[in-house]
Amino acid sequence: SVTWLYFNNYHHRGAFENCSSLTNVTFEENSQLTFIVEYTFSGCSSLTNVTFGKDSQLTSIGDEVFYNCSSLTNIEIPNSVTSIGSGAFYNCSSLTSIEIPSGITNIEDDVFNGCTSLKHLSIEDGETILKIESNTFSDCSLATIYMGLTISFSSPSPFYNIRTLKTLTIGSDVTEIYGKTFYNCSGIESIYMTNVPPSAGDDTFSNTNYYLTTLYVPNGTLGFYQTADVWKEFWNIQEYEPTSSKDGEAEIPNFSITSNNISFSNANNSTIAIYSTNGVLVKKIDKYAGEEITLDKGIYIVCVGDKAMKIIL
Secondary structure, X not given: OOOOOOXXXXXXXXXXXXXXXXXXEEEOOOOOOOEEOOOOOOOOOOOOEEEEOOOOOOOEEOOOOOOOOOOOOEEOOOOOOOEEOOOOOOOOXXXXXXXXXXXXXXXXXXXXXXXXXXOEEEEOOOOOEEEEOOOOOOOOOOOEEEEOOEEEEOOOOOOOOOOOOOEEEEOOOOOEXXXXXXXXXXXXXXXXXXXXXXEEOOOOOOHHHHHHOEEEEEOOOHHHHHHOOOHHXXXXXXXXXXXXXXXXXXXXXXXXXXXXXXXXXXOOOOOEEEEXXXXXXXEEEOOOOOOOEEOOOOEEEEEEOOEEEEEEO
């Protein structure tokens, strides 16, 4: 039933700040706490584990809440959280992996700065845009990133110059990758795509990535990537079968054409994306409901879920 953890403005102290022998913190199921205020556990140098029970009401983690918790190795951020304050996990040097829920829309500056052991970052799939401020991953040793959300930022990119990054996976909900997002990440060996190409800025990657990085694309989408801006610059593009798909393993739906209209059967609730032959997105429907789609005469590549087909009008 706790709804508030006190912050002493006069002494500028969090409720448990510098409790150097504290090792574990548990928030019970159905916790009514909605906001962990700044500095609450700052300097708890022996804290190793933070657990949030299911149905947590937490929406925000404040500034420097876990600042200098150098022994913290395990924390699962609740799905209810929408924002993380500046320096919240600053110098949590024992943290090795973190998962960002899809409901988070804003991560302030320096959140994971100094997390020198942080190697694995997963940003859950979602259709919202996540804004990440500067220096978020400075001094991290990220080796893998799963990017399930479209990310916006003020220059520089939160991933700028992370040369330890080896493997990057882009989720199927990502529709745009901003310019300079992975600029100067010269160590990337493999990029795995899970859908047709999202739009990308000319300087999303460094020139070295184009000839040193292998771009893996889902079966049936090679032609899209070979003609799409930015993606066509990669020298080594290979098709592969993704291990999982949000749209399942359904067969390619049937379609019918009437004049300039296309309609599909067995495709309800699927995502439909229609591309010109040079890789430009013409139309996208997030949840198809049986309607007719009107297009100009021409040749199109139509993607239903993770399946692709060529249609001539």
